[in-house]
Amino acid sequence: xxxxxxxxxxxxxxxxxxxxxxxxxxxxxxxxxxxxxxxxxxxxxxxxxxxxxxxxxxxxxxxxxxxxxxxxxxxxxxxxxxxxxxxxxxxxxxxxxxxxxxxxxxxxxxxxxxxxxxxxxxxxxxxxxxxxxxxxxxxxxxxxxxxxxxxxxxxxxxxxxxxxxxxxxxxxxxxxxxxxxxxxxxxxxxxxxxxxxxxxxxxxxxxxxxxxxxxxxxxxxxxxxxxxxxxxxxxxxxxxxxxxxxxxxxxxxxxxxxxxxxxxxxxxxxxxxxxxxxxxxxxxxxxxxxxxxxxxxxxxxxxxxxxxxxxxxxxxxxxxxxxxxxxxxxxxxxxxxxxxxxxxxxxxxxxxxxxxxxxxxxxxxxxxxxxxxxxxxxxxxxxxxxxxxxxxxxxxxxxxxxxxxxxxxxxxxxxxxxxxxxxxxxxxxxxxxxxxxxxxxxxxxxxxxxxxxxxxxxxxxxxxxxxxxxxxxxxxxxxxxxxxxxxxxxxxxxxxxxxxxxxxxxxxxxxxxxxxxxxxxxxxxxxxxxxxxxxxxxxxxxxxxxxxxxxxxxxxxxxxxxxxxxxxxxxxxxxxxxxxxxxxxxxxxxxxxxxxxxxxxxxxxxxxxxxxxxxxxxxxxxxxxxxxxxxxxxxxxxxxxxxxxxxxx
Amino acid sequence: xxxxxxxxxxxxxxxxxxxxxxxxxxxxxxxxxxxxxxxxxxxxxxxxxxxxxxxxxxxxxxxxxxxxxxxxxxxxxxxxxxxxxxxxxxxxxxxxxxxxxxxxxxxxxxxxxxxxxxxxxxxxxxxxxxxxxxxxxxxxxxxxxxxxxxxxxxxxxxxxxxxxxxxxxxxxxxxxxxxxxxxxxxxxxxxxxxxxxxxxxxxxxxxxxxxxxxxxxxxxxxxxxxxxxxxxxxxxxxxxxxxxxxxxxxxxxxxxxxxxxxxxxxxxxxxxxxxxxxxxxxxxxxxxxxxxxxxxxxxxxxxxxxxxxxxxxxx
Numbered sequence: 003x004x005x006x007x008x009x010x011x012x013x014x015x016x017x018x019x020x021x022x023x024x025x026x027x028x029x030x031x032x033x034x035x036x037x038x039x040x041x042x043x044x045x046x047x048x049x050x051x052x053x054x055x056x057x058x059x060x061x062x063x064x065x066x067x068x069x070x071x072x073x074x075x076x077x078x079x080x081x082x083x084x085x086x087x088x089x090x091x092x093x094x095x096x097x098x099x100x101x102x103x104x105x106x107x108x109x110x111x112x113x114x115x116x117x118x119x120x121x122x123x124x125x126x127x128x129x130x131x132x133x134x135x136x137x138x139x140x141x142x143x144x145x146x147x148x149x150x151x152x153x154x155x156x157x158x159x160x161x162x163x164x165x166x167x168x169x170x171x172x173x174x175x176x177x178x179x180x181x182x183x184x185x186x187x188x189x190x191x192x193x194x195x196x197x198x199x200x201x202x203x204x205x206x207x208x209x210x211x212x213x214x215x216x217x218x219x220x221x222x223x224x225x226x227x228x229x230x231x232x233x234x235x236x237x238x239x240x241x242x243x244x245x246x247x248x249x250x251x252x253x254x255x256x257x258x259x260x261x262x263x264x265x266x267x268x269x270x271x272x273x274x275x276x277x278x279x280x281x282x283x284x285x286x287x288x289x290x291x292x293x294x295x296x297x298x299x300x301x302x303x304x305x306x307x308x309x310x311x312x313x314x315x316x317x318x319x320x321x322x323x324x325x326x327x328x329x330x331x332x333x334x335x336x337x338x339x340x341x342x343x344x345x346x347x348x349x350x351x352x353x354x355x356x357x358x359x360x361x362x363x364x365x366x367x368x369x370x371x372x373x374x375x376x377x378x379x380x381x382x383x384x385x386x387x388x389x390x391x392x393x394x395x396x397x398x399x400x401x402x403x404x405x406x407x408x409x410x411x412x413x414x415x416x417x418x419x420x421x422x423x424x425x426x427x428x429x430x431x432x433x434x435x436x437x438x439x440x441x442x443x444x445x446x447x448x449x450x451x452x453x454x455x456x457x458x459x460x461x462x463x464x465x466x467x468x469x470x471x472x473x474x475x476x477x478x479x480x481x482x483x484x485x486x487x488x489x490x491x492x493x494x495x496x497x498x499x500x501x502x503x504x505x506x507x508x509x510x511x512x513x514x515x516x517x518x519x520x521x522x523x524x525x526x527x528x529x530x531x532x533x534x535x536x537x538x539x540x541x542x543x544x545x546x547x548x549x550x551x552x553x554x555x556x557x558x559x560x561x562x563x564x565x566x567x568x569x570x571x572x573x574x575x576x577x578x579x580x581x582x583x584x585x586x587x588x589x590x591x592x593x594x595x596x597x598x599x600x601x602x603x604x605x606x607x608x609x610x611x612x613x614x615x616x617x618x619x620x621x622x623x624x625x626x627x628x629x630x631x632x633x634x635x636x637x638x639x640x641x642x643x644x645x646x647x648x649x650x651x
Numbered sequence: 652x653x654x655x656x657x658x659x660x661x662x663x664x665x666x667x668x669x670x671x672x673x674x675x676x677x678x679x680x681x682x683x684x685x686x687x688x689x690x691x692x693x694x695x696x697x698x699x700x701x702x703x704x705x706x707x708x709x710x711x712x713x714x715x716x717x718x719x720x721x722x723x724x725x726x727x728x729x730x731x732x733x734x735x736x737x738x739x740x741x742x743x744x745x746x747x748x749x750x751x752x753x754x755x756x757x758x759x760x761x762x763x764x765x766x767x768x769x770x771x772x773x774x775x776x777x778x779x780x781x782x783x784x785x786x787x788x789x790x791x792x793x794x795x796x797x798x799x800x801x802x803x804x805x806x807x808x809x810x811x812x813x814x815x816x817x818x819x820x821x822x823x824x825x826x827x828x829x830x831x832x833x834x835x836x837x838x839x840x841x842x843x844x845x846x847x848x849x850x851x852x853x854x855x856x857x858x859x860x861x862x863x864x865x866x867x868x869x870x871x872x873x874x875x876x877x878x879x880x881x882x883x884x885x886x887x888x889x890x891x892x893x894x895x896x897x898x899x900x901x902x903x904x905x906x907x908x909x910x911x912x913x914x915x916x917x918x919x920x921x922x923x924x925x926x927x928x929x930x931x932x933x934x935x936x937x938x939x940x941x942x943x944x945x946x947x948x949x950x951x952x953x954x955x956x957x958x959x960x961x962x963x964x965x966x
Contacts, residue, residue, distance in 0.1 A: 137669035142946045144905030145923075145939055149674065152927045152935040153681050229794055233909055236796050237924050252797060256913070263804055270797030278792035302775045302861045305876045378867055403876075411873030418871075423864040427963055428886050438872045473962040489872065 034286020040279035048096040057086035059093045060244045068262045081251075081265050082258055090246055095272055097247040101162050101240075102228030108166035109227070110220050113173020118204055118212065120174070121181025132178065135171045143168055144230065151239045158247065161240035165230050173219055180215045184208055214291050221287045225280035232273050248273045303380030306406055307333075307373075309399050313388045321395045324351035325529045326375075326497055332388035333367075333374045342601045344370040346553040347389070352497065357523060357530040359544030359561065361537060361576065365597045367553035368533045372499050376410050377403075393497075412442045415495035417519075419502035421482035425474040431485045432458070432470025438492040457488040461518060480511035484518070491522060498523065501533045516542050538580040541565055546633070549573045552598045552608030555627060559634035569630060569641035572609045607638070615640060656955055663951050670943045671723065675716050678936055723940070729933035733926070738937035742919065746941055748818055749918035751830075752910065753903045755838035760845035760903070761896055765889075767846070768853020773880055775858065783850065790847030795906055799840040799913035806836060816915040837914040841906050845899040852895050856888040863887070890961045897953025901946045 028034050047054075057076075063084035071079040071087075078087040120131040138146065147164035154160035184190060185208070193203045234240040235249030236256075243250070248269045255266030315329045333345040345367040352358050360368045373379045375391050375398065391398040398409065410416075418424040426434060435454035439445060445453065451470070458466035461484040474482055483503060490498055500519065504512040520543050523530045532544055540547050540561060548558040549570065557570040568574040595612040598604060604611065606621040613620070619639055627637040690698055703709050707718055722729075728738035771783040807815035818833050819825050860866065861884050869883045908920035915921070919938050926934035958964050 133669075137666070137673055140666050140670060140947055140950075141673070141939075141943050142901035142905035144908055145942055146673075148908065148923055148927065149677050149935060149939045152923075152930075152932060153677055155930075156927070225792065232794060233796060236794075236909065237912060239924070239927060252794075252800075256800060259800055259803065260808060263800075266797075266800055267804075270794055270800065273794045273797065274792060277794070278788065281788065281792050302772060302858050303866075305870065305879070376871070378871055380862070380867075407873045407875065409873070410871050416868075416871040418864065418868060420864070424868045426865040426869065426883055426887070428890070428961060437874065441873045475963050486868075489868075 028283075028286050028290050031286045031289060033282050034289075037279040037282025037286065040275060041283055044095065044276055044279065045099065047092060048099050051092045051096050054092065056089040056092060059085060059089040059246070061085065068258070068265070070262075071264050071268075078268055079262075079264055081255065082262070087265065087268060090251060091248075091269060091272055094246050094248045094251050094269060095276070097158070097241065097245070098228055098232055098249070098273070098276070101158060101231045101247060102224060105162050105166040105169070105227045105231060106220055106224045108162070109169035109223070110173055110216055112166070113170040114177045114212070114216050116170065116174040117177025117179075118181050118208060121178040122185050122200070122204055122208060124182070124185060128178070128182075131174070135174045138168070139171045139175075141168075144233070147230065147234065148239075151234060156239040156242060158235070158241040158245065161231050161234040164234065165227050168230075169223055169227060172223055173216070176215055176219045177212055180212050181208055184211055218288050218291055221280075221284035225277045225284060228280070229273065229277050248276075303382075306377035306381075306403050307379040308381040308385040309377070310385055311388045311399070315390055317390070317397070318392070322351070322392055323353070325354045325393070326352040326531075327392040328352075328371075328375070328389070329392065330389040331371060331374055331391065332386065333370050333379055334385060334387050335383045336385065337383050340601045342599075343553050343603060344384075344600055345374060346600075346603070348550070348553070348555055349389075350548050350555065350558065352529050352531055354496075354529055355523075355527050356545045357520075357532055357543055359540040359547040360531060360533045360550060361535065361540055361547055362550035363535055363576075363597050365600070366550040367600070368535075368550045369501050371550070372416075372501050372531060372533050375499065376414055376416075377406050378410075378416070408442070411438055411490075411495075412493050413495055414497045414499060415490035415493070417483075417486050417490045417498065417500040417503045420506040421486045422474060422479070422506075425482060425485060427474055430471050430473055431477065431482075432472075435470070435485065435489050435492060438489045442493040454488070454492070457492060458485070460491070460522070461485075461488045463488075478511075479507050480515060483507060483511075483515050487515075487519065487522070491526065494526065495528055497529050497531065499531045499533075502535070503532075504539060505534070505536070512539075519543065535576075536580065537565065537577050549576065552603060553600055554608070554637065556609065556637040557635070558627075563634060567642075569634070569636040570609075570638045571613050571615055571642060574642060615642075652959070655958060659951060659954060659958075663947055666947050667944055670940065670947070671720055672716070674936055674940055674943075675719060678932060679712060679715075681932070728937040728940075731926075731931050731934040733929045733931040733934065738933050741922070741934065742937045742941050745917065745919040745922045745938070746945070748916060749904070749907050749911070749920060749942070750945070752834065752837055752841065752916055752918055753900070753907055755834055756841040756845065756903045756907075757896075757900055759838055759842040760849055760899060763842070764846045764849025764896075765853050765892070767850035768892075769857055769880070769885060769888075771850065771854045772857035772861065783854075787847040787850050790843045791851070793843060795840055795844060796909040796913050798843060799837065799910055802836050802840055803913070818917055837910045837916055840913070841903055841910045844906065845902055848899060848902075849892065849896060853888060853892050856891045857884055859891075860884045860887045886960070890957060893953050893957040893960070897950040900949035900953070904942050904946055904949075 028038070063080070066076070066080050066084040067082055069076050069080040069084075071077065073079055076086050076088065078091060081087055081090070116131055116135070120128040146168045147161075150164035150167060151160055154163065190203060190207050193207045198206075231240060232247065232249030232252070235247050236253040238250070238253055241247040241250040243254075246254075251269040252266050252273070255262075255269065258265050311332075313330070313332075318327075328351070329349050331345055331348045332343070335342040335344055348367070348371050350358065350360075360371065362368045370379060370384075374386055377386075377399075379386070386399060389399070393409075393413070398406070401409070425431065429437075432451060432454050435457055436447060436450045439450040439453055440447065443450070455466050455470050458470055463469050463481060463484050469477070469481070474485070477485070483506075486503070490500075498519075503519070504515050507515060516539065519530070530543075532540070534540060544561045546559065547561045547564050548555045549564070549572065550556065551572050557564060557568065557573045559569075564573060565577060568577055598608045598611070604621065606623060607613070607616075607625045610616045610620045617640070625637050625639055627635050629635045630641065690702060700709075707715055710718070726739055728742065730736070731738050731741055734741055767783045767787070771780045771787075774780045803815045806813045813836055814820065814833050815836075818830065820829050820833075857880075861880075865887075866879060866884055869879045874883070907916075907918055908923060910916065911918040911921035912924055919942060923935055923938045926932075926938065
């Protein structure tokens with residue numbers, strides 16, 4: 003679990019800096035705060051009950067039996083023996099909370115002890131203990147408690163033990179898991195080497211790191227334990243008269259359900275309020291202590307990216323000759339008050355039958371550009387904030403979801419990186435290709451399947467008819483990528499968008515896939531937008547190249563020219579990153595520094611901070627993408643000359 | 652697949668065996684001397700000793716266990732002294748009623764839990780989601796025995812739509828319609844908590860799945876949103892939810908103890924509570940064993956369903 007590592011990590015600085023404290027976060031969660039308020043109120047009244055001016059809870063008064071609520075002197079009425087219900091409720095709540103808490107403490111103590119020892123000792127000890135725990139968990143929860151009560155005999159203390167015992171497995175399992183991951187960490191080894199005994203290591207090194215998990219488990223089980231002890235009392239197996247907890251009040255009142263429902267309804271309401279407030283607080287605590295569940299992280303992406311454009315370039319008067327014309331595209335991610343401008347004003351044209359490479363480091367905005375074209379950027383938090391995507395003189399950013407769907411996989415087809423995660427793990431590959439076909443062609447499943455097998459043959463999958471029945475995890479990475487390509491070719495797309503299709507593959511497979519894509523693109527006459535960070539791959543397959551940095555295109559031109567004489571210092575650096583076979587003396591320069599954070603883009607050139615040739619003018623104003631020669635443009639006030647010596651730095 | 656199922660079934664045997672060990676140990680913990688308890692405190696030592704020998708209590712604990720286990724395997728669960736009939740007969744008869752109740756509840760909580768979870772995930776942060784989340788929170792905090800009383804008050808006492816208790820009408824009835832009208836309230840009551848748990852988990856699981864790359868692929872193929880959610884996302888989410896449905900079977904079987912008491916359903920839970928109050932321990936022991944064994948089988952089924960659904964588990 004991450005909680006433990008987080009506490010162990012020396013990140014005190016980060017904590018002081020931005021992260022608000024545990025309590026602040028808990029209270030910021032409105033529901034948790036509400037639960038906490040209710041809980042504190044209930045706990046306070048329970049604590050103060052002996053000091054409140056209440057009627058004695060156990061004094062019977064047959065003359066006043068079964069008074070309705072709001073009777074004079076009896077706020078909640080009386081029960082069948084004339085006892086004041088309000089007073090009994092207060093005392094009963096006190097007992098229920100006390101019993102629930104005690105059961106939790108007992109279960110937490112014993113369960114954590116088992117978990118700590120099993121996780122720390124490992125091996126056979128662990129095995130034996132956990133098998134025992136598994137056995138306990140093989141029982142339906144309450145049944146085991148019943149069996150224990152059956153043996154010990156009815157009574158509040160026995161009910162407490164029974165509920166504690168059946169909850170021990172939860173603690174043992176959770177704590178063991180965390181302990182296991184800690185048992186061989188450096189600080190534990192260090193303590194062992196320094197000669198500390200096992201018990202001391204467990205108590206001083208391991209326990210403090212496991213504590214958050216114990217707290218989470220307690221907060222999520224205490225509500226249950228109160229509920230279940232009340233349940234046993236309700237069945238007459240817990241508190242015995244005249245002692246009363248909420249459950250036994252409810253159980254006794256049940257006999258009067260038809261004549262005096264308030265006698266049973268009121269204590270039930272109290273149990274409900276108690277358990278609900280504890281659950282609310284428990285959920286809050288878990289959210290705060292368990293960073294994986296941070297809010298917003300689990301937002302569901304909508305079917306298409308939201309489009310809210312502030313500036314829209316005018317529609318061109320003359321129809322564009324290009325297959326795809328992207329104008330001033332802007333895509334942002336809004337997280338809290340931060341705006342990440344992942345793509346800020348990208349324009350390019352993809353001509354028919356050509357291959358355009360979109361090149362840049364991670365975070366340069368190249369993938370987001372590609373995803374934006376057909377609204378595949380997840381919303382929230384993404385949204386398209388400006389620009390046009392023109393295809394056949396229509397702006398795709400204006401099309402309805404239904405139209406977008408026709409384009410997706412129809413005229414446009416995507417090929418993604420890492421086909422293990424991009425293919426559905428639970429459907430056969432043949433089924434997935436068939437589905438792609440049937441999404442756009444009115445074929446029967448059987449005919450579409452035949453067509454799918456043909457496609458698999460086309461991407462040179464051996465034994466295609468048989469392999470079509472395989473699941474993605476049964477195929478190699480290269481095979482999976484071939485499947486993805488087959489899927490993209492299913493409906494004779496005019497425009498293929500390949501997002502790092504070879505990055506997850508090893509080099510030989512990479513070469514095969516590139517060759518295949520090159521051949522198929524020629525064969526089908528499709529235009530290809532090829533996204534990569536690797537100039538080596540670009541040189542293999544692309545006719546033209548556009549280099550992206552900080553969400554903008556910084557250089558564009560025919561691949562050969564850009565490769566031979568890069569004009570932007572960044573392009574030069576990227577090219578220098580590519581190793582060349584047979585030139586071992588060549589320096590492989592990593593680009594120092596990091597790409598700019600796109601929520602705080604600097605003024606002027608975004609690359610200035612990492613550029614060897616930077617001068618004050620670079621940071622002064624926006625640098626325009628200026629055309630240098632036919633088909634070549636660069637966003638730099640001092641572009642490199644063709645002969646710039648490599649020793650410039 | 653078949654080989655795996657067989658392996659799973661074989662693996663369930665040690666679990667079942669473990670159940671008998673635990674039940675036996677719990678019963679062996681009974682404080683006091685059973686012979687004295689049976690004969691009363693004025694029994695002569697000779698009589699106590701003779702009875703102990705008759706009951707096999709003079710042997711070692713492991714010996715006692717294996718004799719007891721041998722009897723179990725022959726279907727001899729002992730004789731209930733309060734009912735004066737063989738434990739197994741009584742238990743099986745009662746278990747039938749519990750299985751009807753628990754099965755109906757399990758069906759309800761699975762269907763409604765999955766539906767609520769999906770709808771809630773698909774309309775994340777919308778009104779539907781908030782309403783579902785609210786009811787889920789209430790559902791999982793509700794003492795089921797109290798909810799049962801409320802439902803009886805509303806639907807049986809005030810509206811008089813449904814019978815307040817029992818499994819069949821006392822006069823006439825006895826057909827399926829009669830059973831269903833009697834079943835509705837207890838089954839719903841028993842299902843509420845489990846529905847909440849399943850809905851919560853389904854929602855989380857769906858949200859997790861909807862962010863996966865293969866969902867983006869499904870969208871990039873041009874599939875309709877309905878197909879993306881109900882075919883691609885739901886199937887993947889279900890794989891994570893099924894084991895929890897198996898666990899809910901345990902909560903439903905256990906929770907039946909309360910619900911059967913509230914609705915006077917003639918099931919094994921109510922039998923257990925009565926047996927505990929009359930200290931009929933053999934009856935308790937038989938009931939616990941049978942219910943626990945059925946829980947093991949429920950989990951086995953869930954495991955097989957998950958396996959049938961997820962081809963990755965095969966390798």
